[in-house]
Amino acid sequence: MDRRIFLGSALAGAVGATLSACGGGSEADPTLELASSSRRTTTTTTTTTTAASAKSRVIVIGGGMGGATVAKYLRLWGDAISVTLVERMPTYTSNIMSSLVLTGQRTLASLSLGYEALQRRHGVRVIIDDVVEIDPVAVTVKLASGTRLEADRIVMAPGIEFDAVPGLTDPDRMPHAWKAGPQTTLLARQLAAMPAGGVLAMTIPKAPYRCPPGPYERACLLADWLKANKPRAKLILLDANPDIVTEKENFAKAFGGLYRDVIEYRAGVAITSVDAAQMTLNTSGGALRADVVNLIPVQRAGALVTAAGLATATGGRFAPVDVLSYASTAAPKVHVIGDSAATTQPKAGHIANQEAKVCADAILRILAGGQPDPAPVTNSACYSTITRTQAGWLNGVLQYDPATKAMAPVPASMAASTGWSEKNFKQMGKWYEALMADTFA
Numbered sequence: 001m002d003r004r005i006f007l008g009s010a011l012a013g014a015v016g017a018t019l020s021a022c023g024g025g026s027e028a029d030p031t032l033e034l035a036s037s038s039r040r041t042t043t044t045t046t047t048t049t050t051a052a053s054a055k056s057r058v059i060v061i062g063g064g065m066g067g068a069t070v071a072k073y074l075r076l077w078g079d080a081i082s083v084t085l086v087e088r089m090p091t092y093t094s095n096i097m098s099s100l101v102l103t104g105q106r107t108l109a110s111l112s113l114g115y116e117a118l119q120r121r122h123g124v125r126v127i128i129d130d131v132v133e134i135d136p137v138a139v140t141v142k143l144a145s146g147t148r149l150e151a152d153r154i155v156m157a158p159g160i161e162f163d164a165v166p167g168l169t170d171p172d173r174m175p176h177a178w179k180a181g182p183q184t185t186l187l188a189r190q191l192a193a194m195p196a197g198g199v200l201a202m203t204i205p206k207a208p209y210r211c212p213p214g215p216y217e218r219a220c221l222l223a224d225w226l227k228a229n230k231p232r233a234k235l236i237l238l239d240a241n242p243d244i245v246t247e248k249e250n251f252a253k254a255f256g257g258l259y260r261d262v263i264e265y266r267a268g269v270a271i272t273s274v275d276a277a278q279m280t281l282n283t284s285g286g287a288l289r290a291d292v293v294n295l296i297p298v299q300r301a302g303a304l305v306t307a308a309g310l311a312t313a314t315g316g317r318f319a320p321v322d323v324l325s326y327a328s329t330a331a332p333k334v335h336v337i338g339d340s341a342a343t344t345q346p347k348a349g350h351i352a353n354q355e356a357k358v359c360a361d362a363i364l365r366i367l368a369g370g371q372p373d374p375a376p377v378t379n380s381a382c383y384s385t386i387t388r389t390q391a392g393w394l395n396g397v398l399q400y401d402p403a404t405k406a407m408a409p410v411p412a413s414m415a416a417s418t419g420w421s422e423k424n425f426k427q428m429g430k431w432y433e434a435l436m437a438d439t440f441a
Contacts, residue, residue, distance in 0.1 A: 055080050056367040057151040059141050061131050061304065063087030063115060065349040066338030067157035069356035069439045075122040078364040084125040084149060085118065086141065092440070095211070096349045097432060098180035099218045102188045103225045103388055111180060113440045121441070134308050136331030153363055155326075155335045156310075156319075157352070158302025160210055165297050166273035173276040174293035178210060190292045191222070197232040201281060201290035203271055204239040205298040208314065210339050210347045212246045213394070215239075215296060217384040220251070223259040224387045235263045236290065238283060240270040240298075246346075247384055247416060250392045254420075258386070271295065301340035310334065313342035323400065323407055324372040325362035326355060335359050344406045345398055346380055353439055354378035376400050378407060383428040386420040391428055393417045 056078075060071045063085055071085045092113045100106040118124040130144035134154060141149045159179075168174060175183040175190070194200065200222065204215040219237050226233040237255075244251050244267075255265045269285040280289045300306070300317040310328045313320040319328055319336040323343055326335040337359050338352035345351045355378065362372035381395035397413035400406075417424060 056153075057082045057084070058153045058155060058363060059083075059149050059151040060085045060155045060157065061134070061141065062157035062159060062302070062338075063089070063092055063126075064157060064159055064338065064352070065439055066352035066356045067155070068092065068115070068118060069353045070155050070157065070337060070360050071124045072118055072122050072439070073357050073360040074363065075124055077360060078367075081364065081367070082125070083123075084127060084151070085115065086127045086129060086131055086143065086149075087115070088128065088130045090114065090128050093180040094349070094436065095178070095180045096435075098177070098184050099214070099221050099385070101180070101184050102177070102191060102218070103221060104188070105388060108180065108184060113436060115440070117441045131304055134304060134334070136308055136310070136328070136334045139333050152367060153333055153335065155337060155359060155363070156302070156305055156308075156340060157336075157338045157356070158304050158340055160299045160301065160339045160347075161303050161306075162297040162299055165271065165295065167282075168274050168276055168295070170276060173279070174274060174295040176296045177294065178214075178296050178299075187292075187294060191225075194230060194233065194291050196230050198230060198291035199234050199236060199289070200226065200292045200294065201236045201238065201288055202294045203281070203296050204237070204241065205296055206240040206270065207245050208318070208347055209296070209299045211382070212346050212348070213251075213382055213384045216244060216247070216251045217386070218294075219263060220254050220259065221385045221388060223262040226262055227259075233262070235259075236288060237263055237265045238269040238271070238281070238285075238288070239265065239267045242268050247392065247394050250384065250386065250417070250420060254386050271297075299339075301336075305336060305340045308334070310336060311340075318342035323358075323405070324374065324376060325366065326359040327362075335363065344408065345378060346382075348380065348382060350382070350435060351378060351380050353435060354380075374400070374402075376407075379413075383424060383431070384420075385425065385428075389425055390420040390422050391425040392420040393424055 058074055060067050071083050074081050074083045093108055094111040097106055097111055101108055115126045119126050131141055132144050133142040139151050172186055175187045177183045177187040202219055223235050255263050269283050271281055271283055273282045280287055301311045301319055305311050305319050310319040310330050319340055320342045321328055321336050326337050328334045328336055337355040339347040358376045365372055377399050379397045383391045383393045385391050394416040397410040398407040399410050401408040
């Protein structure tokens with residue numbers, strides 16, 4: 001795909017373009033379950049290498065939605081660019097759709113994606129290792145194996161980290177399951193073991209956090225599951241925000257109608273500490289004991305971003321960037337995309353994919369001696385599961401505003417479903433498959 005065609009047609013096609021799901025969907029296409037042939041590096045010898053002998057070299061840190069996309073499109077749009085992707089895990093487990101693991105409708109294996117296609121089809125060099133240090137000035141990356149990589153540009157896409165919760169010495173007692181993996185399986189087991197008539201407490205952190213509608217749709221999904229599997233059970237939803245942050249009409253309708261006997265929604269309630277042994281949450285609205293607690297903590301940029309001194313926005317939580325290129329405002333040769341970046345766009349998988357393409361295009365222009373596109377466009381979209389078989393949706397286009405130097409919504413593009421339907425739920429799976437193929441295949 002020619003990047004000029006992609007970027008030039010983005011605004012015209014974005015409203016009807018591929019959408020992502022923050023949760024829910026149909027069974028995955030088996031072709032998406034790509035097996036990685038990479039293995040974790042074990043050598044401890046310190047060496048210094050370049051990414052390759054190409055004219056320009058880019059190192060990408062993190063192989064999630066943003067990192068995999070930027071690596072792919074740097075190679076797809078810039079054949080002279082050498083791209084090295086460093087990721088600690090040999091496969092990626094999608095956070096999108098992962099709430100359906102809690103209701104037994106999906107497995108983690110069905111959400112697993114590898115890097116084989118990036119290597120074989122696109123020529124991305126993949127290294128399975130931990131990054132322990134980056135030098136934003138020298139543009140180098142040091143790995144846990146001792147290898148030091150050099151490049152012309154670094155793209156950081158390490159996702160999120162969680163704030164420590166006072167009193168929660170064992171996170172498995174009150175799992176967040178907000179990074180798909182072992183905690184997702186653990187929370188599913190805890191829910192299955194919860195007694196009939198029991199209490200499930202869910203917490204929503206102060207925004208910004210990963211996938212704005214995610215906690216609300218998880219609450220709806222679990223309320224539907226509780227009605228069928230745990231008679232008389234209650235779900236207490238503690239929201240640190242003053243109100244529902246997105247898709248308010250649909251979620252408020254679901255909370256007050258469909259799940260009025262299951263969900264008790266409490267806005268403006270923040271967690272101050274926990275007593276994990278007693279399964280008690282201490283909050284700004286008093287103490288609450290529950291049989292199962294899905295505690296989603298306050299979030300911040302990945303640790304590497306903070307360690308490099310790049311997380312200086314949002315109270316030191318996220319990295320400010322120039323959204324024309326996603327270059328860090330503190331280190332112009334380091335770009336930060338996805339959940340770690342401080343932008344006006346939602347932190348979600350589809351937006352990470354969109355930011356990655358803008359970033360890839362900008363890097364290619366810069367390395368060729370030019371300037372980034374002065375008017376980038378992204379589109380934000382999300383499906384939300386309201387029941388185990390029905391979903392709603394929300395989408396819109398964002399365009400660069402030179403006055404604020406930020407991405408701003410295009411008013412005419414903003415749209416949301418009125419209610420929810422089985423048709424939306426079924427369509428969700430198709431859009432998920434398209435997004436994963438665009439990112440990893």
